[in-house]
Amino acid sequence: MSVTSVDKDLDNLTLTLIADFTAPVERVWQLWADPRQLERWWGPPTYPATVEEHDLTPGGNVTYFMTGPEGDKYRGWWRVTTVTPPGLLEFTDGFSDQDGNPAADMPTMAVRVRLTEQADGTRMEMRSTFDSREQMEQLMKMGMEEGLQEAVGQIDAILAG
Secondary structure, eight states, X not given: OOEEEEEEETTTTEEEEEEEESSOHHHHHHHHHOHHHHTTTSSOTTSOEEEEEEOOSTTOEEEEEEEOTTSOEEEEEEEEXXXXXXXXXXXXXXXXXXXXXXXXXXXXXXXXXXXXXXXXXXXXXXXXXXXXXXXXXHHHHTTHHHHHHHHHTTHHHHHXX
C-alpha cells in the first residue's frame, strides 16, 4: 500500500496522510480532477463513492454520496477554495443530509492536498484541519482515519490499470 504515514495531531487539530505513488504528479492529479477516477477511490472499498457534481474551480462544489453494504447512502460535499493544477487543491469538506443540503449538526474540515514530485514518482500529502478537538474526536470515532487509509489504499490499482 502506498500510504506511508498517518499523523493524528490533537493539539493542532490535524490529521495528515502521506502517500507515495510511482506515477508522475500530472497522473496523480487526474485522480482528483476527473470525477470518474475520484469516485473509484474516494470512499473506502465497502462504501464506494458516486460523484454527482464536480466543479474543481475556486468557489466550485463537489457533491457525492457513498453507498454502504446495505444500500444506505451517506452524502457529502466540498466547497473548493484553491486549485493550482497539478500540485495544490484546498477545499472545505462536510456532510450532507439525504436531500443533499449541508448537515448543520455535523463537523466540517479544511482539507489541503499537495502533490510533489519525488525521485521515483509523486508524494501526496492530505491534511485535514478541524475546528475543534470535539469535532476531530467525533470524526475519528466514526472511523475517518481508517476509512481514509482504505480509500487512498485503492489508488495504486487505479494507477496500475
